Amino acid sequence: MRYTDIPAAHLVVAYCKSAGVRQVVLSPGSRNAPLVLGFTSDPYFECFSVVDERSAAFFALGLSQQSGNPTALVCTSGSALLNYYPAVAEAYYSRIPLLVLSADRPVYKIDIGDGQTIRQDGVYGNHIGFQGNLQQDVTHAPASIRWEGGREPGDPRSLHEMQARILAENEARVQAALQTAMEDHLPVHLNIPFEEPLYGTSPEPPVEIRPTLQPRLPEINGEGEDLLGHWQEAGRKMVLIGSLPPGSLSDAVVERMAADPSLLVFTETTSNLHHPEFFPSIDSVLAPIERSGQPAPSFEALRPDLLLTLGGMVVSKKVKQFLRAYPPAGHWHVGPHNANDTFFSLAGHVRSDADHFLGDFLPRTQPDTKSGYRARWSPVRDAYRKRRTAYLGQIPFSDFSAFEALIKAIPDGYMVQLANSSTVRYAQLFDMRPGNPVFCNRGTSGIEGSTSTAVGAAHNYEGPTLLLSGDLSFLYDINGLWNDRLRDDFRVIVINNGGGGIFRILPGKEDSDAFADYFETVHNRDMEPVCNMFGMGYRRAASAGELEAALDGFWDPSGRPILLEVRTPREINDRILLDYFDFLT
Known part of the structure; x- marks a missing residue:
C-alpha cells in the first residue's frame, strides 16, 4: 500500500479512518489528487466517483441519511466547492453529518489571477457545524513556497519546527471537525491548501497520527x-x-x-x-x-x-x-x-x-x-377517510387519483424517497404502510437533489427503493442518474403534469402567459430520452387503466432500474385537489 507524500492530505485520510468514516464521494480534479490517492489506495474506504459536484453532495447526503455516519466529500479547488452548497444547507437543517474536504491553492495564489481559485475559506457561512482552514505544509515543495518576508528559513531545523507546529494545529482542526460531524450530526468543512507536485506517493506514511477523539458528555437539562x-x-x-x-x-x-x-x-x-x-x-x-x-x-x-x-x-x-x-x-x-x-x-x-x-x-x-x-x-378522522374514498370514485384521472393508486401499490419493504413540492404534499393526503420507510429532503425543502439523494440512500438500504418525483424536480436533477452505483432494484415514478403544478394551487394564481412561463414553467418534455441516456427501463401511463397495466410487473426483479412516467392533465389537477377539501367540508 502506498500513501500520499503530502502530510496534510495523509493526516486527513488517517483521521477519517480512525474515526470510522468509511464512505468517500470523489469528484474528478487535479488539486484534490493527494486526497484522492490517499483514500483510494486504502481498501478500508468505499470510494465513489461522481462527476457533478452538486449531485455528488446529495448522493453523499443519501448515504449518510441511511448509515447515520459522516460521508466524506472530496472536490478540487474553485467553483466545485460552491456546487456542494445546496446539499450542505440541506444537511445542516436536516441534521445529517457530512465531511466536506476541499482542496485549495496555497493562500499566496488566491486573488492574484491564478486559475481555478476562489476564496474558499469559510465559504459556507452560517450553514455549517464547523469550518477550518488547514495550514499548508512547509516540508512539501519548500522551494515553491512564497515565504512571508520573501526568504525561506535558512536552517532546516527551523523548517521542521514550523512543520511540527503546523501538524499540531491541523490535527486539532481535523479532530474538531470529525467530533462535530459525529456527535452533533452536522456538516463540517475542512479546506486544505496544497502546493504542487500533487501526485507523489510513498511506501511509508509521511506523518504518524495520535487519535485523541473523546466523546463529549451529552448535555442534559432538568x-x-x-x-x-x-x-x-x-x-x-x-x-x-x-x-x-x-x-x-x-x-x-x-x-x-x-x-x-x-x-x-x-x-x-x-x-x-x-x-x-x-x-x-x-x-x-x-x-x-x-x-x-x-x-x-x-x-x-x-x-x-x-x-x-x-x-x-x-x-x-x-x-x-x-x-x-x-x-x-x-x-x-x-x-x-x-x-x-x-x-x-x-x-x-x-x-x-x-x-x-x-x-x-x-x-x-x-x-x-x-x-x-x-x-x-x-370521528372527524374516520369521516374524512370515508369521504376520500367516495371522492376518488367520482373524479377523472389526475394527480390526486394517481397518487392514491401509486401509494396503494407500493410493495412492503420498498424504501420511499419523496421529492419536494407537490409530491410530498400529495403523499401527505394518503396513508403509507408501515412496511415502507419514507424520507424527503425537508431541511431546506428544495426540489434540487432528490434523485441524487435517493440513489445514495438506495446504496445503503438493504431492500429496494422507489423515488416518487414530480417532473420539474426530476428533470432538475437528472445527473443524479449519472452514477455507476445505480441498483437494478431502483424504481422511479415521475408524475408529469407538464410544469410546476403546485403554483396553480397557491392563492394569487393568474391564468396568463407570465404565469405559465415564469411560475408554472409549462413544458412538453417526456422522460423516455432520459431513460435511454442512462440505460433505464421505461414505462408510460396517461389513464387509470394504463397506470394499472404499467404497474403490472413494475416491481419484479429486473436487470436494470425502471422509470414509470405518469402523465396527468395540467389544467384540472389544482381544481380536483381544492374540490377534495370542499368535498370533505
Missing part, C-alpha cells in the same frame, strides 16, 4: 420535570411529529401515547409512525375547517393546552398556520439538538433522545380518562 407538571394539568394535549427515521420510537412509547384519550398525535408521512389512534393526513382535518363558513369554533375546540413536538421539519403548512393563529399555552420540544420556535410559543426544550425521555416520562403520567379531546376528533 426541563423534563417542569414539563411533567404542565402535562398533568393539560386537558388537551397534542403531539406533532415531524420527520423521524423508522424505529425512532419504541412500541411501548407509541402504545402509551395511543392509550391517553386527552392526547392527539398528529403524524406526517415522513414521521414513519403508525397507529390506528394517530392522526395522519393533517391537512384533511384542517382544510375542511379552514374552508368552512365559520372556522373559529372548530379551531378553538382543536386548540391544545399543551403542544409537544418531536422530530425534524414539519411539512404541513396548514398546521403551522393553525398553531400560530390558535397557539397553545405552551410548546415543548423533545430532541437532542435544536428546538425550533415554529409556532412562536416555545416554552421549553427537553434536550434528550425522544424515545429515551418518553420511555421514562410517560409511565410517570396518568392518562386523563375524563378528557373528550380525542373522542371529539376521532
